[in-house]
Amino acid sequence: MRNFDYQRAGDVAEATALHGNDHSADFIAGGTNLIDMVKLDIMRPQRLVDVNRLPLTDLESLDDGRLKIGALVTNTDLAYHERVLADYPVLSEALLSGASTQLRNVATTAGNVMQRTRCPYFRNPARPCNKREPGSGCGALEGINRNHAVLGTSEHCIAVHPSDMCVGMQALGATITVEGPGGTRDIPFEEYHLLPGDTPEREHDLNDGELITHVTLDAPIDGARGHYLKLRDRMSYEFALASCAAVVAMDGDAIREARIALGGVGTKPWRSHEAEAALSGQPATEETFEKAAEAAMAGAVAHRDNAFKIPLAKQAIVRALATVTAQG
Amino acid sequence: MTESIIGHRTTRIDGELKLTGKADYAADHNLPGQVYGYPVPSTIARGRLVGLDLDAARQAPGVIEIVHRGNFPALQHSDNNPACGSEGRLFHSPNTMAEQNKVGEARLPFEDDGIHYEGQYIAMVIADTFEHARAAARLVTARYEEETAVPGLFQTDDEGEEAGDEAVSRGDPEGAFESAPVKFDHTYTIAMETHVAMELHASNATWDGDRLTIYESTQGVVFQRNAMAQIFGIPPEKVTVIAHYIGSGFGSKLFMWPHAVITAVAAKMVGRPVKTVLSRQQNFCSAGNRPASRQRIRMAADRDGKLLSIRHDSQNETSFVDAYTESVGSGTPRVYACDNVSVSQRRVQVNHGTPTSMRAPGEVSGSVALEIAMDEMAIELGMDPLELRRRNFAERDPSADLPWSGNHLRECWDDASRRFGWEKRNPQIGSMRDGHEIIGWGMADATWEAMRSHCKARVELRADGKVQVACGTQDIGTGTYTIVAQTASELTGVPLERIEVKLGDSTLPAGPLSGGSMATATTLPAVAGATRDAIEQLKQLAIADGAPFEGKEADALTFENGTLSDGSQTLSFAELLDKLQRGMAEGEASAAPGEEQDKFSFRSFGAHFVEVRWDPGISRLRVSRVVSTIDVGRAINPLTARNQVEGAIVMGMGMGMFEETEYDSAGNIYNNNYADYIVPVHADIPDIEVELLDNPDYNFNEFGVRGIGEIGITGMAAAISNAVYHATGKRIRDMPIKIADLIASR
Structure with a gap:
């Protein structure tokens, strides 16, 4: 950790003003990810703007049925909020499957949206990484890549997106509201995180100096049920090898509408419209689920160590769908 | 009374x-004038250090001194480290158990300009705060001449060097194997593991004239005192090593590591107490590990299950700077009655930090192969695996012409199998089901020599x-x-x-x-x-x-x-x-210890019975139940004794299902932290029902105790693998068992 300056902002305007579109400055909220990376010397901010005092800690049910979540709502508060438990259980399950109680107690909603990859090559300044140091190469391509992505990869980066929360939000549909030097704007959740392509260092659609103020969940799908299934080596405190957020609304024995998002396999929180199309209007049978799983993973590309993730992700999809459609 | x-x-x-x-742990001590050390690790696995640019670090805030090869004093002289023999700059490395001064790695810090593993120290920054030392350490830049590394035992064809003192042979194992009706030849591997004790290695050294005091997280204050005295050429009475509380070591803190030597030198150079707390990442590189091992077992039996021949030939990794032997086959000649047995051990040099003892060193690795092999033999014979073991019970220590001081393995089998319900086991593969899950039952024996x-x-x-x-x-x-x-x-x-x-x-x-x-x-x-x-x-x-x-x-x-x-x-x-x-x-x-050592063979035995649940639909493997009965003589404190066995069983689960220190093909470590190096967490740990038999071994000492720290881990990974076979029909001989090994089974 190198010395840095520290400033505390009282409101959003002050925060963005203090940040001032300065490349050497970063916002800090819960700090569970940022401080870790500063200690590893892979982020070297010269100035931190503390946004913890900003009035962004509320959850608000909007008249149109949406849920507006303040950027500073902690993962714990979000997971146990009555509206989330009642209308968005997939999000609660996703949140509670991540990290540990201690981390969730301080990790924030916007911080989780901004969470960066756990790729060990990214996290080690002695190793090449196009995300951390554009043009330096990708250590994971020829290295150990058991935990890496099979969807959305490029020849420059195969780092997997680590968040569980974002997978839940991806399935539910949401809007991210940011405020910055250019004013306020809304970004559809699905468009927020970017594929690595030729520019793996660009991880999201956030301009310099912009700050996330809210994440607003779409109104819940009428009659839908949700389930988040996370598969990993051990039962807790590990990032997903493959996970599936499934939200399904039935119409009799047929699936009226389904949302499928995947974690642990994509370079971003992965929404599978292909799987959703394969489910829509179909009977809720194992055969249908397997077709959806095949559709979801049709474009997957494996590297040396992570081929098992493709069948594993299919299993996650099939079981999550079986579970969500079997619920009483 | x-x-x-x-x-x-x-x-x-x-x-x-x-x-x-x-409770004052080593890193808790802050001495008057305290300053802090932070090591600079090599970022390559093999080569030569040809340049070190310290200018930026020297000018960084709070920096007091930088210790490196160029200003490191020539310490005491001596034995050859083959790695630096051509250099002609030989330092002494004390390294014997008999003199109670064994160290973890014979090469002293900065002894030669060779880089022998990633994470080897190339400098240490001393600064007024820990944060300043760490920040400055990152400003040190090194130039290397890099060479192709040997990234690990499983990525080299090198057969290694025979560890002659490990070789055991009795009877005619080859002849007995050739003529036997039932036999097999299988190879087993175990990944490198790291101790990952919760408390980080820490050293706080201070000099008062020629007297050295060190607060260290160590499992051996006397050994470290003696080693330091030898290295600095001062009488042991002038060295004090203090370790009031230790947050576990599992073997990684038995013998002193290079950071302690650099810290003591630094304290002398700057004339102030220097405290070095290794980062978690550094703990993975330069403070020991359980070396990866490869084991070939050739086992033969007659049709009644009487073992006719066991040949157990093993290799373990060692570093290029010390010759560590993992005594993998040490239990094999002793556990079962078999007239024809041979054991051999070879060391293969790889570009990793030097291995060291890790809970039940050698025997636990050997138990994985031997106890899976026993299960395989039972399958070959169509015999219950417990029955096969009963038929090969050793009435005396077959490796020494001595009676056991007490071998209560039969009681362990009886007690644990009864509590587990082993008689209800359907031997048919995959036959026991519960909803989505297939249940597998496996067992293995546990054993550890009693030493004093x-x-x-x-x-x-x-x-x-x-x-x-x-x-x-x-x-x-x-x-x-x-x-x-x-x-x-x-x-x-x-x-x-x-x-x-x-x-x-x-x-x-x-x-x-x-x-x-x-x-x-x-x-x-x-x-x-x-x-x-x-x-x-x-x-x-x-x-x-x-x-x-x-x-x-x-x-x-x-x-x-x-x-x-x-x-x-x-x-x-x-x-x-x-x-x-x-x-x-x-x-x-x-x-x-006295003449009892010539009259009896002292060894503890036990048995693990394990239930796993395999959900093929989501490729999820869990240990759902462990029932173990262990005989260690008398338990002085059944509460802490049981805690030792339970902890060892959990560690055995780690060995069987999770733990693997990974190096990539360049020899660079991949998973040097608690998130990526997977150990069991509470959610993985099932009901563990441990019974300790109470059979005091008064031949051994007046309290009848034989010790309890290691035995619980032996056999555990094998019992899991055997249970996995029962559930899935897949025989996994490579630890840890991974999802990818099992995912195709339905």
Whole structure:
């Protein structure tokens, strides 16, 4: 950790003003990810703007049925909020499957949206990484890549997106509201995180100096049920090898509408419209689920160590769908 | 006479100190003028260090000094490190168990300009704060001539060097194998593991003239004192090593690592106390590991299951700077009755940090292969795996012409199999189901040699009514403080609250390493001897001229519940000392193994029965139940003893299902942190039902204890693998078992 300056902002305007579109400055909220990376010397901010005092800690049910979540709502508060438990259980399950109680107690909603990859090559300044140091190469391509992505990869980066929360939000549909030097704007959740392509260092659609103020969940799908299934080596405190957020609304024995998002396999929180199309209007049978799983993973590309993730992700999809459609 | 406290479930006497943060661990000490060291690790696995640019680091805030090869003093001289032989700049590395000065890595820091593994120290920055030292360490840039690394045992064709002293042969294993009706030849591997003790390695060194004091997280204050004395060429009396509390070591803290030497040198250079706390990442590279091993087992039996031949040939990784031998086959000639057995061991040099002892070193690795092989033999024979083991029970130690002091393995089998319900096992693969899950049942034997070493202790009966026991061993979290106090309480009748135990200080009477499951059997006889000696000294004071029991025979006095009596007059030792105006009565003793070692073979045995649940629909494998019965002689404190076995079982789950220190093809470590190096967490840990048989082994020592730290981990990974076979029909011979190994099975 190198010395840095520290400033505390009282409101959003002050925060963005203090940040001032300065490349050497970063916002800090819960700090569970940022401080870790500063200690590893892979982020070297010269100035931190503390946004913890900003009035962004509320959850608000909007008249149109949406849920507006303040950027500073902690993962714990979000997971146990009555509206989330009642209308968005997939999000609660996703949140509670991540990290540990201690981390969730301080990790924030916007911080989780901004969470960066756990790729060990990214996290080690002695190793090449196009995300951390554009043009330096990708250590994971020829290295150990058991935990890496099979969807959305490029020849420059195969780092997997680590968040569980974002997978839940991806399935539910949401809007991210940011405020910055250019004013306020809304970004559809699905468009927020970017594929690595030729520019793996660009991880999201956030301009310099912009700050996330809210994440607003779409109104819940009428009659839908949700389930988040996370598969990993051990039962807790590990990032997903493959996970599936499934939200399904039935119409009799047929699936009226389904949302499928995947974690642990994509370079971003992965929404599978292909799987959703394969489910829509179909009977809720194992055969249908397997077709959806095949559709979801049709474009997957494996590297040396992570081929098992493709069948594993299919299993996650099939079981999550079986579970969500079997619920009483 | 009150009820014996030996064998009584006793909560740790140091528990409150730990819970309230008052227990002083090595890194907790802050000395006047304290400064901080932060090592600079090599970022390549093999090559030469040809340049070191320190300018930026020197100018960084708070930097006081940078220690590196260019300013590191030539320490004491000596034995060859083959890695630097051509350099002609040889340092001495003390390295023997007999002299009690073994170190973790024979190469001293900066000894040559070679880079032998990633994470090898190339410099250490000393600064006014930890953060400044760390920040400056990142500003050091190195230039290397990089060479192609040997990234690991499984990525090299090198057969390695034979460790001749490990070779064992009896009978005609080859001939017996050739003519046997049932036989196989299989190879098993175990990934490299790292100890990942919760408490990081830490060293805080300070000099007062030519006297060196070190606060270290160590499992052996005496060993480190001796090693430091040897390295610096000063008498051992001038070195003090303190380790009052240790947050586990699992073997990684038995023998001193290079950071401690650099820290002590740095303290001398800057004339201030230097504290170095290794990062978690550094703990993975330069503080030991359980080396990867490859084992070939050729096993043969007759159709009744009588073992005819076992050949167990193993390789383990070592580093290029020390020759570590993992005694993988050490249990194989001893556990089962078999007339024709051979064992061999080879060391293969790879570009990793030097391996060291890790819980049940050697035998646990060997038990994985041997106990899976026994399961495979049972399958070949169509025999119950427990029955196969019964048919090969060793009535005597087959490797030495000696009777067992006590082998209660049959009782362990009977007890554990009954509690587990083994007789309900359907041997058909995949036949036991529960919803989505297939249930697998497997078992394996556990074993560990019982060892004992030398120990001294001192006991003081004090005028304030307290009893103080002092011994230069240490409590690594296992409960040594408590059992020492129990022993003194038992012999004096003084309650635990008035017993003070001093451990973890090399100025105390020399005690043993906390390792090899030998601390209890080694320490308690000395503590008992010193207690008895103190009581005798008290009696002598009591009958001296002018004393309250003047004229009595010492033998006529009784000492019970802290009081001395001749039948008519009764005085507590505090009252007596007060009358005599004496501060204390002091006793000392030393204890060592004796001629019993020539009469018996001392070994503990046990059995694990494991249930796994395999959900093929989501490729999820879980251990759902463990039932173990272990015979370790007497348990001084059943509470902490059971805790040792349970912890070892969890660690065995790690070995079987999770733990693997990974290096990529360049020899660079991949998963050097708690998130990526997977150990079991609470959610993985099932019901563990441990039963300790209570068969005191009085042949071994007066307390009948054989030690308990290691045995629980042996056999566990094999029992899991055997259960996985029962569930899935997949025979996994490579640890840890991974999702990718199983995902195709349905």
